[in-house]
Amino acid sequence: MAERADLSGLAEVEISGPGFLNLTVADDVLVELLAGPDTPPPADPQRVVIDYSSPNVAKELHVGHLRSTVIGDALARLFEWAGHDVVRVNHLGDWGTQFGMLIEHMSDLGGLDGEFGLSDLTAFYRQARVKFDGDDDFRTRARLRVVALQSGDGPTRQMWRRLVEQSERSFVADYDRLGITLGLEDFAGESSYQDQLASVLDELTAQGLLVESEGALCAFPAGFTGRDGRPFPLIVRKSDGGFGYAATDLAALRHRARDLKGDRLLYVVGAPQSMHFQMVFAVGRDAGWLDGGVSAEHIGFGSILGADGKMFKSRSGETIKLGDLLDEADARASTPAVGIGAIKYADLSSDRRGDYVFDWDRMLATTGNTGPYLQYALARIRSVLRKATVEPGPVVLGEEAERRLALTLLGLEPAVAAAIEHCEPHRLAVHLHEVAAAFSTFYERCPIQSSPSRVALTARTGDSLRLGLDLLGLPVPEAM
Ligand code: ARG
Numbered sequence: 499m500a501e502r503a504d505l506s507g508l509a510e511v512e513i514s515g516p517g518f519l520n521l522t523v524a525d526d527v528l529v530e531l532l533a534g535p536d537t538p539p540p541a542d543p544q545r546v547v548i549d550y551s552s553p554n555v556a557k558e559l560h561v562g563h564l565r566s567t568v569i570g571d572a573l574a575r576l577f578e579w580a581g582h583d584v585v586r587v588n589h590l591g592d593w594g595t596q597f598g599m600l601i602e603h604m605s606d607l608g609g610l611d612g613e614f615g616l617s618d619l620t621a622f623y624r625q626a627r628v629k630f631d632g633d634d635d636f637r638t639r640a641r642l643r644v645v646a647l648q649s650g651d652g653p654t655r656q657m658w659r660r661l662v663e664q665s666e667r668s669f670v671a672d673y674d675r676l677g678i679t680l681g682l683e684d685f686a687g688e689s690s691y692q693d694q695l696a697s698v699l700d701e702l703t704a705q706g707l708l709v710e711s712e713g714a715l716c717a718f719p720a721g722f723t724g725r726d727g728r729p730f731p732l733i734v735r736k737s738d739g740g741f742g743y744a745a746t747d748l749a750a751l752r753h754r755a756r757d758l759k760g761d762r763l764l765y766v767v768g769a770p771q772s773m774h775f776q777m778v779f780a781v782g783r784d785a786g787w788l789d790g791g792v793s794a795e796h797i798g799f800g801s802i803l804g805a806d807g808k809m810f811k812s813r814s815g816e817t818i819k820l821g822d823l824l825d826e827a828d829a830r831a832s833t834p835a836v837g838i839g840a841i842k843y844a845d846l847s848s849d850r851r852g853d854y855v856f857d858w859d860r861m862l863a864t865t866g867n868t869g870p871y872l873q874y875a876l877a878r879i880r881s882v883l884r885k886a887t888v889e890p891g892p893v894v895l896g897e898e899a900e901r902r903l904a905l906t907l908l909g910l911e912p913a914v915a916a917a918i919e920h921c922e923p924h925r926l927a928v929h930l931h932e933v934a935a936a937f938s939t940f941y942e943r944c945p946i947q948s949s950p951s952r953v954a955l956t957a958r959t960g961d962s963l964r965l966g967l968d969l970l971g972l973p974v975p976e977a978m
Pocket residue numbers: 549552553554589590591747750765767
């Protein structure tokens with residue numbers, strides 16, 4: 499085998515124990531590969547529709563939305579860099595019966611001219627909820643409001659719009675703070691599919707895919723059974739004639755495949771909704787909406803846990819608002835870039851399918867597999883380059899640490915390819931950490947300042963790290 503591997507000019511081959519060959523890549527090959535900037539893996543450009551963040555109106559973003567937002571955004575950046583055409587979709591929860599109580603509460607407070615405390619939408623939601631639960635008269639009015647909203651009553655619609663817009667603005671403010679590339683133009687809320695629901699129902703009915711069950715119209719895609727072993731329904735129209743979350747997702751699926759012409763439809767939503775998406779996709783496949791090789795993928799993820807191993811909550815047991823979490827990050831870190839970077843990297847560096855423990859001390863540490871460690875490596879590179887006494891020159895690989903760094907740098911392209919194929923940003927995170935570690939060894943062993951080759955290698959490492967941080971959506975602090 500060793501004799502037959504003709505890698506002359508590329509690498510030296512050496513037998514290293516039974517079944518193993520050691521390949522030593524020729525220095526000039528390494529150097530040549532490193533000469534240009536990092537390039538994305540070759541790709542057949544596809545249209546990739548990514549549903550992520552997707553919070554609900556009148557509820558502030560909380561830690562549960564953090565993962566979807568951070569993972570989805572990294573994927574959007576990665577796919578775009580690889581040459582794909584990315585459509586970001588923020589599937590805002592802006593429709594449903596809870597709007598009856600929200601609008602009625604708003605109306606009680608003086609309608610559009612009143613002062614609603616919408617700056618604190620969570621408190622507003624809670625007040626409406628308390629009235630709904632404790633006041634029969636209010637509950638009746640809230641129900642009538644739902645009807646008014648659905649039938650397009652003018653003043654009701656206006657109040658609803660105001661609620662939605664206020665929420666959208668508050669989400670975008672959080673996104674800006676977090677460095678998330680979602681804007682107002684990316685919102686396509688549940689309400690935007692309302693006028694497609696009747697036609698979805700017609701189409702599924704015409705294909706014989708719906709069955710009446712206890713007054714509701716349901717699809718029973720093959721292979722889904724409940725605890726009792728009986729076929730499990732996807733409720734398309736409820737017994738009261740209303741449409742719910744599943745119907746909206748069916749319309750959204752059809753829209754993304756047929757109208758947006760997506761090739762890959764990604765749904766970055768927590769693992770508990772896995773069954774919902776598998777069923778929606780199955781019905782969409784049965785209806786022929788995914789014909790022609792469209793792939794619909796639930797990009798699920800685990801939970802964020804507290805130090806006690808239970809769901810991450812505040813001390814008093816409440817869900818933690820994202821805004822409060824970011825405030826704490828600012829307070830704990832030297833700059834917002836470090837705090838935000840730490841939070842995002844802690845999420846992106848772990849396999850999304852698993853849970854992880856939210857631990858400030860660990861994620862803010864400047865050693866280990868953390869955001870600050872990468873940011874610190876980049877800051878050090880910049881400072882070394884500022885102090886260099888020579889211009890960068892041709893790279894010559896003498897020391898083992900130089901070779902190791904050069905080889906590690908070449909891993910970016912395959913790491914990005916794997917991150918894209920599996921929708922796993924941690925594949926890139928792992929690579930970036932290896933680069934930072936290889937640089938740190940190189941920095942300790944090889945004096946850089948007056949060597950044109952090492953200055954060039956350092957600059958190349960800086961470019962690569964900077965790119966990688968950008969692709970994950972991590973900010974680069976000016977100074978650390
Ligand atoms: N608004 C939903 C929630 O907070 C998530 C929506 C996810 N996207 C979708 N197409 N269903 O749970």
